[in-house]
Amino acid sequence: MSIRAVRQAQTRESLIATARTLFLDDGYAATSLDRVAVEAGFSKGAVYSNFKSKEELGLAVLDQIHGEMVVEVVSALAAVTTYEDSLGAFEGWLKLRLGQPRWTALEVEFAAVVRTSPFVATELAARHRQIRDAIAAMLLDLQARTGMRLAVPADQVALVLLSIGIGLGAQRSLDPTLDVHAFTDTIRSLLLPPPSAG
Amino acid sequence: MSIRAVRQAQTRESLIATARTLFLDDGYAATSLDRVAVEAGFSKGAVYSNFKSKEELGLAVLDQIHGEMVVEVVSALAAVTTYEDSLGAFEGWLKLRLGQPRWTALEVEFAAVVRTSPFVATELAARHRQIRDAIAAMLLDLQARTGMRLAVPADQVALVLLSIGIGLGAQRSLDPTLDVHAFTDTIRSLLLPPPSAG
DNA sequence: TCCGCTCGGATACCGTTAGTATCTGACCGT
């Protein structure tokens, strides 16, 4: 790798790191590219020779965060061997999301950009599909290992679980006083064979 | 009411109606106040003497849409007498949301504004609480009428149901090919006493 | 070692937008 390439990679990483901090602290829309550039020690020109738009920079930040979440989730799922365990893993994932309200806030903010940017739309859709597939694969694997049968297709269950995560995160970012602990209990009660249901 | 007041009310309504069309067709962020004003037959000055910001105009549009949804939901709930019915009502609500993807898209876009506007944040939070309370009240009423007992508090169930609606809507706006019909079946299977669960 | 080209990054600029300041004239109370 040439010196130039190394330097550019460093610049890129520096910009992403700075953007991440600012996007999470102040929000995506409220952070100007000028500020990102200056605070990283560069000028706006550096941004535009590393990213073709603000959206692409935002996506790079989101990629980084998403990657860190995946690492957490995968290690949590490695320990799953029973249905009960899988509920625990799901709760863990929820707590991870809810424990990082700023991540959720950034996702919400970015989801809005979809409306004006087909590029962001396809990228985000792909990422969601990826998460759903991962959850579905985990469920299938779980069925294979334990002999448990789900009443509905695994990919549909994955869709429901992800929806719950997104929806709850969105509400939590509006109202930080929402009772999260009680929520995971509720999920457990709803998804476990209910003791009595009418 | 004075002539002036009547005229202003008409102007306000006209601005909201035009903004609603443009926000739904082209998106909130992509619609300038200038365009709203001109297309309604006024100038931007009219906007700012009726709304203190673009956000307030957006909130007015959202109020209108939200009101129409509430009307639908309330009438659907009026027919509920059994647990089975209530699932049907929930499905109806989901279908209503999913049948108006542009409403959801606008909600998503607007949720992003929360980050930069405490005003919008409190307003949206209040609205969500309102919906949750309505669902919870319906569930309590249902329990009273049918003798059915939920395994978890009604307000928690309401939170789960609303989360599902929000999360699914968000994913649907990213990927319009998501199978909605199968989804409602899944919800039904998950919330009904499962036939066999491990 | 030199030299011309390449290209990452700096500088200067543009168009658009939300929001503000100021003005104007039709309606209001008296």
Next chain:
DNA sequence: ACGGTCAGATACTAACGGTATCCGAGCGGA
């Protein structure tokens, strides 16, 4: 009828994302 008020028009500003252009350090070939 008359002076004050206020809805709405006009003119402006600041800030932003994005583009055009420029500069100079590093690159490959001789």
